[in-house]
Amino acid sequence: TYKALDAGDSDSEEDEEKLARKRQCNQSLGTRQLLFSLDSGQPLLVLRPPPDVVNFLRPRWPVESEVITDVIQHIDWEPPDPEPFYCPSGQEEAPIPVGDEQGNVVYCADLATKCLYFTCSRFGGSMATRSPTSLIKPSDNILEFESRFESGNLQKAIQVGVYDYELTLRADMYTEKHTQWFYFRVRNMKAGVTYRFTIINLMKKSSLYSQGMRPLLYSERAAEEDGIGWQRVGSNILYYHNCTQSDAAINLYSLTWTFQFPYDSDTCYLAHCYPYTYSRLQGYLKQISSNPAVASYCKVRILCNSLAGNAVYVITITSRGTSREDVRSRKAVVVTARVHPGETNASWMMEGFLDFLLGDSEDAQVLRDNFVFKVVPMLNPDGVVVGNYRCSLAGRDLNRNYKTLLKDSFPCVWHTRDMVERLMTEKEVVLYCDFHGHNRKNNVFMYGCNSRGNASIKLQERVFPLMMSKNASNKFSFQSCKFRVQKSKEGTGRIVMWRLGIKNSYTMEATFGGSTLNDRRGTHFTTGDLKSMGFCLCDTLLDFCDPDQTKTVTAICQNWKLGKHICCITGKPCGNGLFKLFFHCFYSTSGSNSSDSDGLPVHLLHPQKGLEVLLANSICLN
Structure with a gap:
């Protein structure tokens, strides 16, 4: 260490x-x-330095990671109109991988897995001593690729046609898996020319790209001249199984699309989802820490250091109170995000959540006066820095290791669980929510837990997501929510916190795509949409814990009436009312599309009693 x-x-x-x-x-x-x-x-x-002083140091990288010195920044921008999904024509082509022998290798970053496991880190990693594009001679017809910057992960680019490129992504460091997230830079392009990019080593058998999702493009000239940021682009989009693969034991998939760059000789970036780096988080935390008004009720501290030595920040938000007893009597809420580094939509929801909670609205003040919020905005900074999709530098999925005793191998989740355990000795934790992203489903939804025996508690666990759907009816899908405690997910934050005694323990999943609901049907989510879900969580918490339970009663009654007529899964008449509405819809084995990453790390080979009564009575009525 x-x-x-x-x-x-x-x-x-x-x-x-x-x-x-x-x-x-x-x-x-x-x-x-x-x-x-x-x-x-x-x-x-x-x-x-005194313990209250938090230093925001630049990211630490594994020593073998080559890193360029360019500072990458993107402007925040919202498109004036929702961006529609791509509508497949049925004529999309499925290019067959060509490979090194027949193509022209124009970019090949040094493998970051020279070591089999993480050994040590340094600020800035290993400075890049040469440009990978020096492998070929400069040409007007060849694009210049780069990804050796924070969260970038392109491994290789091969020119297989004049305007056709075959791309390979780097697997999560110290693994051979988890290629889905992508983020890289392109230069030396021509405007008005149709380029084709094909990523050939994706590992998920299904994707939202098959449901109309488009990749993202960012143009520096468009940002500078027109104030335009990330935009959805692409035609001839196809996600398909790679039929020609060298190892039959590994199923690989390809994503192909065509598009045009807006300007000649521009600097552009392409990404799977809106990037949100560790450096951006640090900039956000610096801003709120330097605001005296916010600092009076918000404290930023370091929870622990990651495997590479990057700070894992914890934010405590609550009003000072009139007395110590006032603060001690407050209930707690725990919110975390970005345990999976490639799920950048989780960070945008987190920023929206913090924007609301740290704002000067009356609702924000009410929340700060009544709760103590413990927030861990980025659980896996190492993975974010190096551009991993799912794992930490231990080569393991942290969201399968919340039960770990290996403090030094999984410090981020170990210290988070320890913080919650200590917090629960002092006060009741009414809500735990971990923000995630989802590759196979549209909309925003929640995964919760399923208590056995007491039917009123089972229904209680479904109330918060139900209320979320009422507050964000065009983005949040209650029908997509699932409540299940599976053996394979016992190490997740959601189940571990629930077993500690937090009744309302959830994973909130945001799609990488967009909405299929109401007036937003068939359109992509923007960063503003994702941030609005953070606002919505705060708004729903106000309703959920309001002494006046009118909204809760109304929501339950509406669903009781719905359940008396139609089952939301089969669409057929359903006579068991509320009970069948919930249990038929949610007793399912499906959950998040997490990959198995269990095992040792590589380098070590109470809501209101009245509400409970109401729920119990609802079952009796049915």
Whole structure:
């Protein structure tokens, strides 16, 4: 651990020797208040920073990761009208992979898996010493690719036609799996020319690209000249099984699409979803920390350090209160996000949630006066930094390891669970919600848990998602919600927190695509749509915990009437009312489309009692 946090910064044996002298001197001082440092080779004693001070240091990378020094920034922008889904013509082509031998390799980043497992890290990673595009001679007909920046993950680009490129994504570091997220840069393009990109090594057998989802394009010139940001683009979009594959044991899939760049010789980026980097989060946290008004009720601290030494931040939000007893009597809410680094839509929902909660509206004030919010906005900073889709640098899915005893291997989820356990000894936690993204379903929905025996508790666990659907009827699908405790998901945050005693424990899943509901039917989600779901969670929490349960009673009665006539799954008459509405619809084995990533890390081979009565009576009425 010390090596990962310290020695990774050394560039020579001389630096290693200096670090060793610093550690020896710090140990001999016998105090935690003074630190020994070196200034131009001279000894220097410095005070350790107070624990309340949070430093926002630039990201740490595995030492073998090549990183360019370019600062990548994108403007925030909302399209004036909803962007429609792509409508397949049925004539889309399915290119057959060509490969290195027949194509022209124009980009090939050094493999970041030179090591079989994570060893140590440093700020900035390994500085890129050469451009991968130097593999070919400059030409007006060849695109210049790059992805050696934060969250980028293109591994190889092969020119297989004048305007046709075959792309390979890098697998999650220290694994051979989880290729779905993509984010890379392109230069030296021609406007008005139709290019085809085909990603040939995707691993999910189904995708929203088969339901009309389009990739994202960002043009720096469009941003500078017209104030336009990320846009959905693409025609001839097809997601299909790769018939020609070298290893029959691995099923690979391709995504192909055609499009045109808006300007000549522009700098453009393409992505699976709106990028949200660790650096952007740090910029957001710096902004709120420097606002004295916000700082009076919001404290940003470091929960722990990741495997690579990146800070995992925790935010505590609550009003100061009139007395200690006032604050102690408040109930708690825990919200987390980005345990899966490629699910960037989770961070946009988180930013919307924080925007609402830290705002000056009366509703935000009511929430801060009545609750203590514990927020972990980015659970897997290492994965975000290196452009992983699902795993941490341990080569494992953190959302299968909340039960772990391996504190040093899975520090982010271990410390999050520990924080919740300590919080529950002090106060009641009324809600836990972990934000995610989903590749196979449209809309926003929740996965919850399913208590056995007490029917009123079973229905209670479904009330919050039901109310969410009322507050965001054109984005949130109650019908897509599932409530199930599966053995394969026992290590997830949702189930672990539920087993700790949090009755209302959920995963909120946001689609990578868009909505199929009401006036937004057939249109993509924007960053504004995703942020609005963070607002909606706050709004629903106000309704859910309001002493006046009118909205809750109304919602239950509406669904009781619906259930008396139509089952929402079969569309046929249903005589068991509310009970059958909930249990027939939600007793399902389906859940999030998580991949199995269990095992050791690679490198170690109470809501209101009246509501419960109401729910119980509802069953009796049926």
